[in-house]
Amino acid sequence: MKPSLIRITLACLLLQAISAPAVFAVVTPNPPQLQAKGYVLMDFQSGAIIAEQNARMGLAPASLTKLMTAYVVGQEIKSGRLGWEDTVTISENAWSAKFPDSSKMFIQPKDEITISNLMRGVIVQSGNDACVALAEHVAGSESAFVALMNGWAEKLNLQDTNFVNSHGLDIDGIQTSPTDMAVLMQSIINDVPDVYAIYSEKVFKWNKITQYNRNKLLWDNSIDVDGGKTGYTSNAGYSLVSSAKEGQMRLISVVMGTPSKRSRISQSKNLLSYGFRFFDTKQVATQGEVESTAKVWKGDLSEIELGFAEDAYLTLPRSLSAGLDKTIVVNEPIIAPIEKGQVVGKVVWKHDDKTVASYPLVSNQAVAEGSWIGKLWDSLVLWVKSLLA
Known part of the structure; x- marks a missing residue:
């Protein structure tokens, strides 16, 4: 190529580079490979699943x-x-001697122990004996308490879960899934924050025996884990549910069936770090916020405000944090009567015509039926509109 032609070509390339918009490619890699029977990484606010395997x-x-x-x-x-300071009298069934080869709080029959201390025995020390003591105190028997557990599992829509005892020792019929455990941890943080606060405690002493929280991520200063629960049996392997924060973002990690104590810690950390590095969660709407209005037919009001029943969050790869299209979809026609909070549509966020999130829209007002003449007129208008559609 002649020198003059080279100079012209370089000049054209330079002008093209100057005039073109800056584009920075951000690649979201695949999640880390884990040695586990199953895992889930979920955003706490949005409930979005960021990564999963056998979820x-x-x-x-x-x-x-x-x-x-x-x-x-x-x-x-x-x-x-x-009450937290209510006292529980320990029965023979909850005696630590009944659990010789498993974790326990070391309680004895006729001990008088507060709910607060028993909860620490369950959460920090993972005491099977403390579980039975609480179960009997709350429901009269462990089997009755297990019925409560399964009732709450159904209410929380834990689709893959069935409890058979209060502590988790291997028994026919007991099971759960990584997704269900992530939803349960999310519910603990949301619904009973005083309980979740105990999960951050690193040590608890009872009966002159000091035990340390088995969730060793609590001691890791490189990641802000403030709660979680470990699990192990020969059938289950080593598992860990953990939650961590970074800025305004909170993630929940569930790793089940890893081969060792060390691996459940390292793999949970890898999963959480992956989520914080490559994903972001943003609040896109506030509960009660008016998003739009809609026509109402046959009602005492002709128009309603449409809003969100809850705060709305989007969890997306950082490469998709911009360039989203938002669409409002109304379930037309909206015909009275309408209850306050009734779902009448949805807001959909898309990227490249692919739906990335959707939240329901509800009526911010109740609408009663209108007068008979108003309803008759609206029926006529709707009939004509249907003919023209």
Whole structure:
């Protein structure tokens, strides 16, 4: 190529580079490969699943079961039926001697122990004996308490979960999934925050025996983990549910069936770090915020405001944090009567014509039926509109 032609070509390339908009490619890599039977990484605010493997597989929960035990007790406290300083008398069934080869709080028959201390025995020490003591105190028997556990599992829409005992030792029929455990941890943080606060405690001493929280991520200063629950049986392997914060973002990691204590810690950290590095969560709407208005037919009002029943969040790869299209879809025609909070549409966010998130729109007002003449007129208008459609 002649020197003059080279100079012209370079000049053209330079002008093209100057005039073109700056484009920075951001690549979201695949999630880390984990040695686990199943795992899930979920955003706390949006509930979006960032990464998963065998997320709905029914697996032995081991001591992850104690998350539900603590949740049920937390709901009893929240309702006022139970108090943190209420005293529990320990029965023979809850005697630590009944659990010779498993984790325990080391309680004895006729001990008088507060709910607060028993909860620490469950959460920090992972005590099977403390689980039975709480179960009997709340429901009269462990089997009755397990019915409460399964009732709450159904209410929380834990689709793959069935509890058979209060502590998680291997038994026929007991199972859960990574997704269900992520939803349960999300519910603990949301619904019973006083209970979740205990998960950050690193040590608890009872009966002159000091035990340390088995969630070693609490000691890792490179990641802000403030709660979680470990589990292990020979059938389940080593598992860990953990939650961490970075800025305004909170993630929940569930890793089930890893080969060792060390691997459940390192793999959970890898999963959380991946989520914080490559994803972002933003609030896009506030509960009650007016998003749009819509025509109402046959009502005492002709128009309603449409809003969000809850705060709306989007969790997306950082490469997709901009350039989203938002569309409002109304379930037309909206015909009275309408209840306040009734779903009448949705807001859809898309990227390149692919839906990335959707939240329901609800009526911010109640609308009663209108007069008979108004309803008759609206019926006529709707009939004509249907003919022209």
